Amino acid sequence: MKENTDLVAPVAPSRGRLRPLGLDEVRITGGFWARRREANVTATLGHCRHWMERVGWIGNFSAPVADRRGREFADSDVYKLLEAMAWTGSESDALTETIASAQEPDGYLNTAFGRPGQQPRYSDLEWGHELYCYGHLIQAGVAQIRTRGDGPLAKTARRAADHVCATFGPGGIEGVCGHPEIETALVELARATGEQRYLDQAALFVDRRGHGTLADIEFGRAYYQDDIPVRDATVLRGHAVRALYLAAGAVDVAVETGDEELLAAVVRQWEATVARRTYLTGGMGSHHRDEAFGDDFVLPPDRAYSETCAGVASVMLGWRLLLATGEPRFADLVERTLFNVVAASPSEDGRAFFYANTLHRRRRGTVPPTDTDSPRAESSLRAPWFAVSCCPTNVARTLAVLPAYLATASDDGIQLHQYADAEITTGGIALRVRTDYPSAGTVSVRVTRSPDRPWTLSLRVPGWAEGATARLVDADGTRRTVAPGTATVTRAFRPGDEIRLELPVAPRWIAPDPRIDAVRGTVAVQRGPLVYCAESVDLPAGREVDAVRVDPNAEPADGPGGTVVAPGELAGPEEQRDHGWPYRSPGQAGPSAAEPHAVVLVPYHSWANRGPSTMRVWLPTTEH
Amino acid sequence: MKENTDLVAPVAPSRGRLRPLGLDEVRITGGFWARRREANVTATLGHCRHWMERVGWIGNFSAPVADRRGREFADSDVYKLLEAMAWTGSESDALTETIASAQEPDGYLNTAFGRPGQQPRYSDLEWGHELYCYGHLIQAGVAQIRTRGDGPLAKTARRAADHVCATFGPGGIEGVCGHPEIETALVELARATGEQRYLDQAALFVDRRGHGTLADIEFGRAYYQDDIPVRDATVLRGHAVRALYLAAGAVDVAVETGDEELLAAVVRQWEATVARRTYLTGGMGSHHRDEAFGDDFVLPPDRAYSETCAGVASVMLGWRLLLATGEPRFADLVERTLFNVVAASPSEDGRAFFYANTLHRRRRGTVPPTDTDSPRAESSLRAPWFAVSCCPTNVARTLAVLPAYLATASDDGIQLHQYADAEITTGGIALRVRTDYPSAGTVSVRVTRSPDRPWTLSLRVPGWAEGATARLVDADGTRRTVAPGTATVTRAFRPGDEIRLELPVAPRWIAPDPRIDAVRGTVAVQRGPLVYCAESVDLPAGREVDAVRVDPNAEPADGPGGTVVAPGELAGPEEQRDHGWPYRSPGQAGPSAAEPHAVVLVPYHSWANRGPSTMRVWLPTTEH
Known part of the structure; x- marks a missing residue:
C-alpha cells in the first residue's frame, strides 16, 4: 500500500466516501471546543504527566521489577499522553527516551511482563494487555510520523510493531489480546508507513477473534468479543471499550482491504447498538460489573456506566464509519457523544475527570481526594486521578485531534459535520465558519477562497432537529427548509459568499x-x-x-x-x-x-x- | 452464661420476647415445604456432596497444597453441607474425620492459608475468609451439639473457636474478617456450650467493625461494613450477604448482652432497608458488580442480584428480630423471602439452583452445562453447580431447619408465624395445623392437647393481606375480621377446639x-x-x-x-x-x-x- 504521511489527521484511510482533513487544514477559533482545547493544552497534559510521575507509571520504565506500580496496563496511559503531546506539538523526546530504554532488543516493550520476577511474555493474553499497550504506543508513533515525519517515538513504535508481526504473524502465536486496540493502531501504522505487513497483521487479528482462543472467563468470552467472529456478530456486546475499539479496527481493515462484507457487518452492529444499547447522551455500556453493554434496552440511568473511554471509542468508530460511508447518522452520534460524554468527563479547568458518566446521581457524595487517586466509577465529583486512569489521557488525545472531526472533502467539495467557530482551508477552498453553536443555532459559513468551477458545500442537518424546522439560507439570500440529513449548496462560489444554517436549538x-x-x-x-x-x-x-x-x-x-x-x-x-x-x-x-x-x-x-x-x-x- | 443444648433449633437465645421451638417440637407434614424438604434430604445433600467431591473442595482437606482447588472460601461450603447433614440426622463422621485431619495442633483450620507455598495465616483479612469459614464450621458444630449432644464435628468446631478467641481476643490481632459470619456462630456456640468467652469474642468482633481496620478497597469499606460502627449505621449497605450476616450476629450479641441500643440500631437499619432497598420478592442486593445493596430505591428488576444467600441471610436476621421483639413485620418479610427467594433458587428436584434471582429476564439463554460449573449470576436456567457455589448448601441448611421457623412459645402461649401443614407439640400443648397454604388461604389449627388453664394462640395475619379482608373463626364458631398484624384467641382450649384463619389469597x-x-x-x-x-x-x-x-x-x-x-x-x-x-x-x-x-x-x-x-x-x- 501507498504511504500517506502528509495528512496530519488521526485517521487517514486510503479509500472511502469522504477524505479527512488535517489539523493543518482545520482550525477551531473560538467557542465551546476552543475553551476545552485550551484547557487541554495548558492544563490536562501537564496534569496527566504530573500524576503519572507521582503514581510511578512513568517511573516503571526505569524502575526495577520489584518497584513496578499500577495496573498491568499502566504503560498505555503514558503512551496516550505521548499521543496527545504529539498531536499538540508538545516536546516529548525526553519522555520517549525513558520509554525506549525499556525496550528489549527484539522490540518487546512492557513493564509488567517478561523480566525476572514477572510473568513470562504473553502468558496472560486474557488480562495482560501487552498488545493493547502496543496499540497505544503505535498510535502515539503514528501521531509523531504525521506531525513530524519521523522521530524517536515513531522508531520505538515501529520496532514494537515489527515485534508484534514477528511474534503473532503466520507461524507465530495464534492468539489475540484480551483488549482490542492493536488492530486500529496497526492499520494506521500501515497507512502512515505504506507497510502492507502491518495491515495484514491487523486483518489477521480481526479474523482470529471470535474463535475462542481466549479463556472462557466468568464474564463469558463475549466480554472480550471472542465469542463470535466480527463478521458474524449482529450487535456490540461485552466490555464496551473493547467492543468499540475492535469495531473501529475492523472498519479500518475493511476499508483498506475493500472488505465490504466486514464493513457491512460493523454497520449492522452499530445500528443495533444505537437502537437498543445507547444512552440519550450517546454513552455506551450499562454494566458496572464488567464495564459492558447490557442486554437490549437495559439502560438504567442510575447505574449507567457510560465510561468516558467508551465515548471516545464510539467517536473513533463513528468517524471511521462516516469516512467510509458518508452517512450523516454517524456524525449525529459523534456530535451527541462529544457534547454529552467526552465534554462531560473533564472539568472546565481540565484537571479533574469523570470515569463513568451516570445519568442519575441519587446521593450527594463527598469531595474526591486531591492527594490520592479515586475509585474509578464512584466519584460524586470529578476526580484528579484514578487507580485505573484510562479516561483522562483518552480525553486529552481526543481533544487534541478534535478539529479533524469537523469537516471532510470529496471530489464534489467540502462537507461540514460538526459546527464550531473555525477556519477551514483545503485544496483551493477556504471557509470561515462563525457560530456560537451549541448555544445558538445559527452557523454562518463564509467562503473566503474558491476555485472558479462549481463545487458543493454539504452541511449536516442534525438528527436531533427532527420534528422542528431547520433552514438554510443560500448565498443569494434564498431560504429553504432543510430536513435532518445532509443539506447541500452547489455553485461556483465566490469569495464573500455566505451560506447560513439555522438550526432549531429551542429546548x-x-x-x-x-x-x-x-x-x-x-x-x-x-x-x-x-x-x-x-x-x-x-x-x-x-x-x-x-x-x-x-x-x-x-x-x-x-x-x-x-x-x-x-x-x-x-x-x-x-x-x-x-x-x-x-x-x-x-x-x-x-x-x-x-x-x-x-x-x-x-x-x-x-x-x-x-x-x-x-x-x-x-x-x-x-x-x- | 447458662448452656442451652436441649433446644434443637438453629437459634437459641437465652432471652427475648419469644422462645423458639425445636425441630423435635414442630413437624411439617405436607404441602409446599414438605415437598421442598423431601427433595432437600433425598437429593440436594447428596448432590452437593457429589459436586464438592468432583470439584475437589472436599479433597482439599487431604490434598497437597499444590492441588488445592476452588476459591479461598471453598471450605465453608463443606461446612454448610455438614450443618445441613447434622440438622437432618445424616451420618457425617467420615467427612468430619477428613476435615479434622487438616486441623493444626493449635486449632487453625483452613486449606487455603498457612502451609508452605501458601500465604501466611491471617495475611489477608480482607479477602481470605478464614474467620468466615470458621463461622460455618462452628454453626455445623452447634448443629451437632444440638442434635447429638456432642460429636467429632463439635469438637473440631470448638477447637477452632478456641483458636479464634486465642488469636483475635484481647491482646491478639485487632482485626475482623472481610466477610462477617463468625459473629453469629460464636454466639450460638456460647449458647450451646454455656461458654461466656465465645460471646465475648463475638461482641468484640461486632464492636471492632466499622473502624477501618480493613483496607479501603475499590468498592469502599462499606463493602464489608467496615465504614461505620454497627450501632451508628442507619441502613444496610455494601455486600448484601456480609451486611445481613453481620446484622444477625449483632442481634445475637445484643440479645445476650442486653444491649438495647445495639438491638435498636439493627431494627432501624432493617426498617430503612425494607422501605428502600428490598425487592418485591424480599430479595436484597441490586448490584452485580459488588453483590451489594444499591442506593435507596435502586432496585432494577433486570439487574436484580437478589442473591439466594442474601435471602437466606435475611431470613436469619428476620427470625432473630422476631424472637427478640415479637413483632409480626419481621415474620412477614421472612415469609415473603422464603416463598420468593429461598424457594425460587432450587429446582423442584433439588439438583439445580439459581445463585442470583432476577425479576426480569430479557433474553432466552442456553441450558447450563451439567458436567461443569456455571458462572454464578448469569444462568438462564438453574445450574447444578457454580464456581462460587455458596447458595446450594445455604438453601440446604435453611430447608433443614425450616420447621423451627413456623412457631414460637412464650409464657402466654403459642405463636404461629408461618403456615404449613404441621404438627406442633410443646409444653403440654399440641396443635394440628391443616392447610393448603399458600395455594389456599384457610389455615385450620386444631388443639389436640392443652393444659386446663387459659392460654393464648397467636396467629400472624400477613401484611400482604392489607386492603383485603382476613377473618378468624374462633373455637365457638364466632367469626371476626382481623387486620394485618397479630390475631389472638385466649381461652382454656380443649382438645378438639379448632381455630380457623381465612386469608384472602385472591390474586x-x-x-x-x-x-x-x-x-x-x-x-x-x-x-x-x-x-x-x-x-x-x-x-x-x-x-x-x-x-x-x-x-x-x-x-x-x-x-x-x-x-x-x-x-x-x-x-x-x-x-x-x-x-x-x-x-x-x-x-x-x-x-x-x-x-x-x-x-x-x-x-x-x-x-x-x-x-x-x-x-x-x-x-x-x-x-x-
Missing part, C-alpha cells in the same frame, strides 16, 4: 422508547445537541432531585446563563419519607401534595461543578 | 413506590405471599415477555394449575422492531397496534422450569 422534551423500562414514565430535555439535567444545587435548600416532576404538556424555555426552565412540581416532604413496605395495592401509594416549581435544568456536561449534588437527566412526569 | 395488583424509578408505570401480581411473573413459554410461539402489557383496571383471576390470568395485550411485532435512535419527541414514539391478550402468570418461584425463557415480574400497564 424540547424527549421521550424514551417504551422498551427502555428503566425510564418509563419520564422525559428529558434536549437543547440542540445538549442533553440537560436537574441538579440539586438549583433546588430549594435541602431538597433532592428525586422530588422533581415535570409537566410535558407545558413547554420548557430558555433560562438565564444557558439554563432551561421547565414547568413542574416538587413532591412534598411527606412523600419523601419512609412508608414501610414500598409495594402496595394501586391507589394506596399515590403521590401526595406537591408544590408547583419551575425546574431549572443545566447542560449535562456541566453538572457536578458546584459541589456534591444529586442529579437526574430523566424526569418523572406529573402524570405519574 | 391482586401491586404497585411500586413511585421512587423506585426502574419499575415506574408497571404493576405486579401477588397471590397471598407468592409473587407472580409472566414467562415467555406461556405466550404465543416466538413472542417474548417484553411485548406484554396489562390492564390494572381489570382484575386478575385464578387460572388453572396455580396460574393467574390477567387481562392485557401483546404489542404488535412492528413495535418490537428497531426504529433507529430510540429517543424522540413525545408522541412520536407511541405504542402501535396491540392485540388483546389474556396474560398467564405463574408463581415466581416456579419460573425457568420449562426451558430457557424470558420472564418479568413487573408488567407495563396498557396506560403506558
Whole structure:
C-alpha cells in the first residue's frame, strides 16, 4: 500500500466516501471546543504527566521489577499522553527516551511482563494487555510520523510493531489480546508507513477473534468479543471499550482491504447498538460489573456506566464509519457523544475527570481526594486521578485531534459535520465558519477562497432537529427548509459568499422508547445537541432531585446563563419519607401534595461543578 | 452464661420476647415445604456432596497444597453441607474425620492459608475468609451439639473457636474478617456450650467493625461494613450477604448482652432497608458488580442480584428480630423471602439452583452445562453447580431447619408465624395445623392437647393481606375480621377446639413506590405471599415477555394449575422492531397496534422450569 504521511489527521484511510482533513487544514477559533482545547493544552497534559510521575507509571520504565506500580496496563496511559503531546506539538523526546530504554532488543516493550520476577511474555493474553499497550504506543508513533515525519517515538513504535508481526504473524502465536486496540493502531501504522505487513497483521487479528482462543472467563468470552467472529456478530456486546475499539479496527481493515462484507457487518452492529444499547447522551455500556453493554434496552440511568473511554471509542468508530460511508447518522452520534460524554468527563479547568458518566446521581457524595487517586466509577465529583486512569489521557488525545472531526472533502467539495467557530482551508477552498453553536443555532459559513468551477458545500442537518424546522439560507439570500440529513449548496462560489444554517436549538422534551423500562414514565430535555439535567444545587435548600416532576404538556424555555426552565412540581416532604413496605395495592401509594416549581435544568456536561449534588437527566412526569 | 443444648433449633437465645421451638417440637407434614424438604434430604445433600467431591473442595482437606482447588472460601461450603447433614440426622463422621485431619495442633483450620507455598495465616483479612469459614464450621458444630449432644464435628468446631478467641481476643490481632459470619456462630456456640468467652469474642468482633481496620478497597469499606460502627449505621449497605450476616450476629450479641441500643440500631437499619432497598420478592442486593445493596430505591428488576444467600441471610436476621421483639413485620418479610427467594433458587428436584434471582429476564439463554460449573449470576436456567457455589448448601441448611421457623412459645402461649401443614407439640400443648397454604388461604389449627388453664394462640395475619379482608373463626364458631398484624384467641382450649384463619389469597395488583424509578408505570401480581411473573413459554410461539402489557383496571383471576390470568395485550411485532435512535419527541414514539391478550402468570418461584425463557415480574400497564 501507498504511504500517506502528509495528512496530519488521526485517521487517514486510503479509500472511502469522504477524505479527512488535517489539523493543518482545520482550525477551531473560538467557542465551546476552543475553551476545552485550551484547557487541554495548558492544563490536562501537564496534569496527566504530573500524576503519572507521582503514581510511578512513568517511573516503571526505569524502575526495577520489584518497584513496578499500577495496573498491568499502566504503560498505555503514558503512551496516550505521548499521543496527545504529539498531536499538540508538545516536546516529548525526553519522555520517549525513558520509554525506549525499556525496550528489549527484539522490540518487546512492557513493564509488567517478561523480566525476572514477572510473568513470562504473553502468558496472560486474557488480562495482560501487552498488545493493547502496543496499540497505544503505535498510535502515539503514528501521531509523531504525521506531525513530524519521523522521530524517536515513531522508531520505538515501529520496532514494537515489527515485534508484534514477528511474534503473532503466520507461524507465530495464534492468539489475540484480551483488549482490542492493536488492530486500529496497526492499520494506521500501515497507512502512515505504506507497510502492507502491518495491515495484514491487523486483518489477521480481526479474523482470529471470535474463535475462542481466549479463556472462557466468568464474564463469558463475549466480554472480550471472542465469542463470535466480527463478521458474524449482529450487535456490540461485552466490555464496551473493547467492543468499540475492535469495531473501529475492523472498519479500518475493511476499508483498506475493500472488505465490504466486514464493513457491512460493523454497520449492522452499530445500528443495533444505537437502537437498543445507547444512552440519550450517546454513552455506551450499562454494566458496572464488567464495564459492558447490557442486554437490549437495559439502560438504567442510575447505574449507567457510560465510561468516558467508551465515548471516545464510539467517536473513533463513528468517524471511521462516516469516512467510509458518508452517512450523516454517524456524525449525529459523534456530535451527541462529544457534547454529552467526552465534554462531560473533564472539568472546565481540565484537571479533574469523570470515569463513568451516570445519568442519575441519587446521593450527594463527598469531595474526591486531591492527594490520592479515586475509585474509578464512584466519584460524586470529578476526580484528579484514578487507580485505573484510562479516561483522562483518552480525553486529552481526543481533544487534541478534535478539529479533524469537523469537516471532510470529496471530489464534489467540502462537507461540514460538526459546527464550531473555525477556519477551514483545503485544496483551493477556504471557509470561515462563525457560530456560537451549541448555544445558538445559527452557523454562518463564509467562503473566503474558491476555485472558479462549481463545487458543493454539504452541511449536516442534525438528527436531533427532527420534528422542528431547520433552514438554510443560500448565498443569494434564498431560504429553504432543510430536513435532518445532509443539506447541500452547489455553485461556483465566490469569495464573500455566505451560506447560513439555522438550526432549531429551542429546548424540547424527549421521550424514551417504551422498551427502555428503566425510564418509563419520564422525559428529558434536549437543547440542540445538549442533553440537560436537574441538579440539586438549583433546588430549594435541602431538597433532592428525586422530588422533581415535570409537566410535558407545558413547554420548557430558555433560562438565564444557558439554563432551561421547565414547568413542574416538587413532591412534598411527606412523600419523601419512609412508608414501610414500598409495594402496595394501586391507589394506596399515590403521590401526595406537591408544590408547583419551575425546574431549572443545566447542560449535562456541566453538572457536578458546584459541589456534591444529586442529579437526574430523566424526569418523572406529573402524570405519574 | 447458662448452656442451652436441649433446644434443637438453629437459634437459641437465652432471652427475648419469644422462645423458639425445636425441630423435635414442630413437624411439617405436607404441602409446599414438605415437598421442598423431601427433595432437600433425598437429593440436594447428596448432590452437593457429589459436586464438592468432583470439584475437589472436599479433597482439599487431604490434598497437597499444590492441588488445592476452588476459591479461598471453598471450605465453608463443606461446612454448610455438614450443618445441613447434622440438622437432618445424616451420618457425617467420615467427612468430619477428613476435615479434622487438616486441623493444626493449635486449632487453625483452613486449606487455603498457612502451609508452605501458601500465604501466611491471617495475611489477608480482607479477602481470605478464614474467620468466615470458621463461622460455618462452628454453626455445623452447634448443629451437632444440638442434635447429638456432642460429636467429632463439635469438637473440631470448638477447637477452632478456641483458636479464634486465642488469636483475635484481647491482646491478639485487632482485626475482623472481610466477610462477617463468625459473629453469629460464636454466639450460638456460647449458647450451646454455656461458654461466656465465645460471646465475648463475638461482641468484640461486632464492636471492632466499622473502624477501618480493613483496607479501603475499590468498592469502599462499606463493602464489608467496615465504614461505620454497627450501632451508628442507619441502613444496610455494601455486600448484601456480609451486611445481613453481620446484622444477625449483632442481634445475637445484643440479645445476650442486653444491649438495647445495639438491638435498636439493627431494627432501624432493617426498617430503612425494607422501605428502600428490598425487592418485591424480599430479595436484597441490586448490584452485580459488588453483590451489594444499591442506593435507596435502586432496585432494577433486570439487574436484580437478589442473591439466594442474601435471602437466606435475611431470613436469619428476620427470625432473630422476631424472637427478640415479637413483632409480626419481621415474620412477614421472612415469609415473603422464603416463598420468593429461598424457594425460587432450587429446582423442584433439588439438583439445580439459581445463585442470583432476577425479576426480569430479557433474553432466552442456553441450558447450563451439567458436567461443569456455571458462572454464578448469569444462568438462564438453574445450574447444578457454580464456581462460587455458596447458595446450594445455604438453601440446604435453611430447608433443614425450616420447621423451627413456623412457631414460637412464650409464657402466654403459642405463636404461629408461618403456615404449613404441621404438627406442633410443646409444653403440654399440641396443635394440628391443616392447610393448603399458600395455594389456599384457610389455615385450620386444631388443639389436640392443652393444659386446663387459659392460654393464648397467636396467629400472624400477613401484611400482604392489607386492603383485603382476613377473618378468624374462633373455637365457638364466632367469626371476626382481623387486620394485618397479630390475631389472638385466649381461652382454656380443649382438645378438639379448632381455630380457623381465612386469608384472602385472591390474586391482586401491586404497585411500586413511585421512587423506585426502574419499575415506574408497571404493576405486579401477588397471590397471598407468592409473587407472580409472566414467562415467555406461556405466550404465543416466538413472542417474548417484553411485548406484554396489562390492564390494572381489570382484575386478575385464578387460572388453572396455580396460574393467574390477567387481562392485557401483546404489542404488535412492528413495535418490537428497531426504529433507529430510540429517543424522540413525545408522541412520536407511541405504542402501535396491540392485540388483546389474556396474560398467564405463574408463581415466581416456579419460573425457568420449562426451558430457557424470558420472564418479568413487573408488567407495563396498557396506560403506558
